[in-house]
Amino acid sequence: MMLGEIRVPVAAVVMAGILLKPAAFAETDMNRPTVRPVAVIPFMKQAPVIDGVVSDGEWNTFHVCRFTSQQGDLLQRREGEFWIGCDRRRLYVAVRSAVHPTAGVLVKCREKTGSRDETGVIYDDSLELWLHNAPEGGPGDYYQIMVNSAGVIFDQSFDAIEKIGRTFWRAGMEQAHKVENGVWTAEFAIDLASVNVSDPTRPLAIRVCRNYKFPWDQSRWAPLVREFAAPATMPLVRFAEEAPIVSEVGFQDEKGICVAIDVANPTSASLPVAVKLGYNAESQPRYYEETKAELKPAERRRFEYRKDFFSSENYPALAEVLVCGADGTVYCHRDVKWQTRPQEPAWQPMGDAPPEEAVRFGFEFHPSLSAIRWKVDFEGMKGREDVKAARLRIRPEKGNDVLFECAASPAGSFVVAERTETLKKLADGFYVAELYLDSSAPAEKPVKSVLFQQKSDFPWLNNKIGEDDIVIPPFTPVQASAGVVKTVLREHELGDNGLWKQIVSEGRPLLAGPMRIEVVRGGRTEIASGKSRVISCKPTLAVTRAEWKTGPLAGLTEMEVECDGCARVTLTLRPADTNPVEALRVVIPLLDKEARLMHVCGDGIRFNYGGAVPTGDGLVWTSHRASRSALLGTFVPYIFVGGESRGLCWFAGNDRDWALDPEEKTAAVELRREAGRLDMVINLVQMPAPLARERRIVFGLMATPARPMPENPNWRTMGIVSGVPPENDYKIMGMCTYWGAHLYGVAPRDGDYEIVRQIAAAGRGEKINEDYVAKYLEKYPDIRNEVRWSLQGRAAGLIPYTNLRGDNTCTPEWFVFQDEWRNVPFAGRIAGPGQGGPIDFVVALTPSRVDYLLYNYRELITNGMAGIYWDNIYINANANPLTGAACRREIGGVQPEADIWRIREVTRRTAVMLHKLGKRNVSVAHMTNAQLIPAFAWIGFNLDWEWKYGTTDFQDRFTREYIRACSMGFQSGAVQMILPGITEVTSREQQAWVERTRIAVCVPHEIKVWQTDPLFGRITKAMLDMGYGTAACDVYHYWDDNPVVRIEGIDGVFLVLSSPERLMLFVSDFGNGGHCRIRLDTERLGLKSDFAAVNWEKAGEVLTAKQGAIEIADFPRHDFRLYVISKKAGD
Structure with missing residues (x-):
């Protein structure tokens, strides 16, 4: 790969081949890189010349084409590649990387001081090498070498057992550097004897780093590096007499995704290899392309896996590469993650960059709030010292009248931090936000400008669809008397602290004792107690309240309990003094026999744990072990503990007003087992802290089952192309284009609902208007095949695909509300109406967005559709404090809002809307790996297993405990479904066998398959008969x-x-x-x-x-x- 190409390189290496065993392909978490890179590298036949030039064919050895950033374990966007080789006597490393386009390479330390370490190298552009000669444990040493482009060195060694640094150690090393044409090339030859390596065929742990500046990033080969000196986080390398040479090429080019490597055979005999290349967009299933090849002596072959971009906008993508031998030895394995179209510049503007390039202007317009947010960074601008103020002015697009103006003084680092301003209500029209950087005199011209639009006549604005204050079946009216709140299938007894004293579900108690609020001060634990009462009760809602006291605190617990049993708890803490409280926790003691399973959800999918509660006594689980994406610390937004039907979930939007442990030693959530009970512990105060102000903490509690399984028709007779009776067998149109929308849109193109009506008529077996359909397909030839498919065959009802986290930016609504509807602040703004295309994973469920969705859902239903299909219905993190509940933590950092409450709002309003329209609730939550009971109490079907696709037996994909905790619908009352999940089959026999294993797993759990196979269909019919x-x-x-x-x-x-x-x-x-x-x-x-x-x-x-x-x-x-x-x- 040419270093200057605009192409983010691929990923290769890793291997369990160090142990001469096949490596398990990373499949537990497809949302982040998890593989520890390893490479088996053949000995070099000829040593390279150490001259600062990587000549063609000189470094004929293992090659990595891009470093991994320390920021989110994403691939470093700035170019950088390296080679590793060995000739039995020396270890060779070459690094070629870009330097700042205007400032060049940063090198302040230029004098080589001989025997003295030069610590100033840390502040330069530098390369860093780590080597551990005993990564498998036991006596050994590890070494650090840091070098800048002038050859100035900082190096030291450590004893692997005592971990004592020896700064007197000097590497036996030859080096050479050259910086030209924006590229720094460095070559090193390290004597193996100087790092105590006598047998390079044994495993070594090696870390190769490029320390970039402007901005600083300690980029490395491996992901998940938390303890930098720990060998367990260093890639594993072993040199061999015979092995293929693997060279990474890239994984994205101008055409789309392109996961590519070169594999060469340096031996004198044929060399069989098996190459497996994988790719997925974040939160989507990973697909693979597998190739087996016999490489002739001296043959070099390229292996590629190409896919179209998942979205026309920027999105997180992941790739995985595995190269094995015929005996299963893994020669190379690596997985990576990157942004496909990042908008922020890779380099911080420096030197003589003009203002239009050097200034970063972030702007948002929030029409629902008549508010704007803005920020400025001009640190890289020439003359930045002269700037006294940043001034924001808003005017009409056509005109110069100043409608709003404000100014802010920059901080010492030449930035204006995020600011929120309230506007007077703007008239409908287009406006320009202009940024001026004023010196001693006001600037005459803006350095940046942004176009935005106010439009207030959309018909969906501020609608009340689905907000009717009614109880819909199968829920029953809330009843509250004598401190007991009753909802369908459950009774909740109120304790004196305002939490539940006992919950009886389906006639059986869930709790081993009352829920407690424990306050610790001076080493003494006090249990909060007070007086609770029911404030009000109507069919849809009961409100309770309790005031309580402990020595250091007075508190108020308020609960709002809805007809599905979901309780919103607001805990108000009022300190009696300013003395530190050592701990405050909510303890929920569950009967251990009722708490066999658990499911924990972070902000994402395909990485959430579901399965058995760990065995043992004492502390058995903490939220340190929960997966999360953008959420900070140990906070986790959702945990369920219980059984196949009965159980309890705790959930929250974030940890606002908690007192957090900055070292994260105390987890947000713990499970502790003792004497027949399992305590769920929520640590709200995690370290000694003076609670000097009032704090309001909000979380949810919900016991299961949320409702009975559906009747009329019975849920066991319902399905989606599942072989059930035709009157109960529904059909999903699996993408927006199948019902006439743009990709990820929620309304048909040009608002033409006639195509929706025609598709619905075809589904009912009625005659369609062929003339209209022909003209429609002539107008939109790009979706001809999809629409034709939808017009085929009958079904009990048609369910159109929508994407809860996606949209199409070409719509008029998106341009107006784009800043309000994105979950990442100051990102992805389109410049003008009608621009862009499909986007995914970035849509926030703000109030205006939910109104927009509900309006369009109702339009789909009233024009003939049966329900709504939600793709990507999982917890997402919204970091925008204006549109969400993101909060700045006292210990630093902005905690996003995990939007589980907002998902619930969407599903609840949709269910009520369907009921009002006289429809069955057959909406589908495509919820792979995220069974969110508070939201899914309001859906029709839950759809799991878009995950771990392939030809493996289904018993090897999902444990029984996972299925019972996550995939079944008994907890939420939804009909349980899965996707087919069989890909890459090579014969009918293989297809038939994998289908049998799917049946073997599904039938005992009463799970049906969307688009079932013939044998499963016959079994289903026999059961129904x-x-x-x-x-x-x-x-x-x-x-x-x-x-x-x-x-x-x-x-x-x-x-x-x-x-x-x-x-x-x-x-x-x-x-x-x-x-x-x-x-x-x-x-x-x-x-x-x-x-x-x-x-x-x-x-x-x-x-x-x-x-x-x-x-x-x-x-x-x-x-x-x-x-x-x-x-x-x-x-």
Whole structure:
């Protein structure tokens, strides 16, 4: 790759091949790079000349084409590449990197001081090498070498056990540097003896860094570097007699995504390799391209994986590269993340940059609030010392009348921090915000200007759709009396501190004791107590209040409990004095037997934990272990603990007004087990702190199940192209273009709802207007195939795709509200109306945005659609303090708002709107890896498993505990669905087998597949034919407290359907198969002890029970068996 190309390079290396074992492809978190890079590198046949020039063919060795920034583990946008090689005697490293385009390379330390370390190198542009000669543990040493472009060195060594620095150590090293044409080239040859390496075929930990300036960034090879000197965070390298040479090429070019590497064979024999290249947009599933090749001696081959950009705007993308040998040895593995079209300049303007280039002007217009936000940075501008004030002026686009003007003095670092100004209500029209930088006299011309628009006649503005104060089925009116608040399926007893004393769900208690507010001061723990009461109650809402005291605090707990059982808790803390409080926590003691599963959600998906609560006593889990993207510290916005149906979730928008631990030793949320209870602990005061002011802390509590599973029709008879009865089988139009919208738009192009009506008519089996359709497709040929697909086939109803986190910026609404609707401040602003295209992952659910969505959802429904499909319905972080609840933490940093309350507002209003229109609630939440009960209590279907695609068995993709905690709908009352998830198959036989494993996993959990396979469809029909989904058919699960089936010999699960005349027994394997015995509780199931079990797939195969048990000699691994057992006498 040419260094000067405008192309962000790819990612290669890593390997578990250091251990000569295949590396597991990173799949637990596809939203961030998680792989520790490793490379197996063949010995160089010829040593390079150390002259500061990387000549063609000279560095024929392993190559990395871009460093990783310390900022968010994104790839460094400034060019930088390096090579690593070895000739058995010396370690060779070459680095070629860009320098500042106007200021050049920063080098202040120029005198080489011989034996003395020059610490001033730290402040220069520099290169940094770390090497650990015993990364697997035990005695050894590690070394640090830092060098600037003048060859001035800072180096030291450390004992790996005692970690004592030895600054007297000097590297045995030859070096050369050259800076020309904006590129710094450095070459190093380090004597292996000087770093105590006698056998370079053994693993080494090596870190190669480029320390950029303007702005400063300690860029490195590996992600997830927190402890810089720790070998566990350094890439692993091993040199070998025979191995391929891997060279990274890139992963994006002007055409789109291009994950590319070169692989060469330096040996004298053929060399087989397997290359696996992966890519995904953030929060989307990762797809791969796999290639096996036999490289001839001296052959060099390029491997590429190309994909179109996911969005026309900037978005976070990730790539992964894996190169293996025929025996599974991993030669190279690395994963990376980058921004596809970042708008901010990579370099800080310096030197003689003109004002129009050097000044950074951030501007936002918020029409709903008649407010603006702005900030300025002119540190890189020539003459910046003369600037006395930054002045903002607003005028009409056509005219010079000054409608608003304000000024601010810059801080010492030549910036004007974010400022918010309130405007008088502007008349509809276009306006220009102009920035002037005034010196001793006012500037005559602006240095920057931004166009924005006020428009107040959109028909959706300030609508009340779905805000009706009514209770919709299956919810029941809230009842409150004698300190007990009742909602559907649950009773909540109010404690004296205003929290719940007990919660009874489906007739069983959840709590091991009352929820507590604990205050610690002077080493003494006090339990808050006071007096609580119900303030008011109406069918949709009960309001409670409690005033309480402890020695150092007085407090107020207020709760608003809605008809779905969701409680918004406001905790007000009023200090009695200014003495420090050591800790304040809310403790929720759950019965341990009711708290087997947990699900934790951060601001993203495909990285959230779901599964079993860790075993053991004492502290078993903390939110240190929760995944998050933009959220700071240990705060986590959502945690559920419970079982398959019953449980409790705690959630919050952020940690506003908490007293936080700056060292993050105390986690925001903890789980502690003791004596039959599991305590969920919310640490609101995490370190000794004087609570010198009143604090208001808001969080949510919600017990499950939120509502009964759907009836009329019964949820077990519903699906989405799932083989259920046609009157209950719905159809999703899987992208906006399928119903006539621009990509990620929420309204049809040009507002033409006639195409929506035609598609809806086709779905009902009615005749369509062919003339209209023909003219429509002639007008929009780019979506011809998608619309034609939607016009085919009948369904119970059509559900159009929408994207909760995306939009299309070409709409008139977006240009007006773009600053209000983005979750990242001062980012991505389009310059004029109608510009741009589809965007994703950046839309915030502000009040105006929610109104806009609800209006368009209603238009879709009234024009024939059945419900709404929400893609990307997961917690997102909104860092804008004006449109969200982002807050500046006392310990530093801005904590974004995690918008779970706003998601709930969207789903709740949509459900009420559907009810008012006389529609079933069949809206679909595509919620992969984020089961948000407070929001999903108001949906129709939850859709999981857009994750871990491929040809692996489904038992190897998701644990049973994950499925029960995250994928099923019993907690929220939604119908549970998954995406098909099978890709990259190479034969019909392989397709059929993976489908069987999917059936084996889905049926025991009563999960249906969107677009099911034929065999699953036949099984579904057989289940329905025996009364599944009616009162005549009882259903028994493997996780029941007293299961009706016991399986011995294999790691198996089951589902039993029992009707008056027969029984269906479904058994599947999650382990390695083998001989098994399946014992049924014949008395409870109404069976004879010698019943006959007929194989549903092979009617001639009958197993006769002995004392209520059947045996299978060789149950296949990950397969299933379905048996039909008659209850009739004589059968």
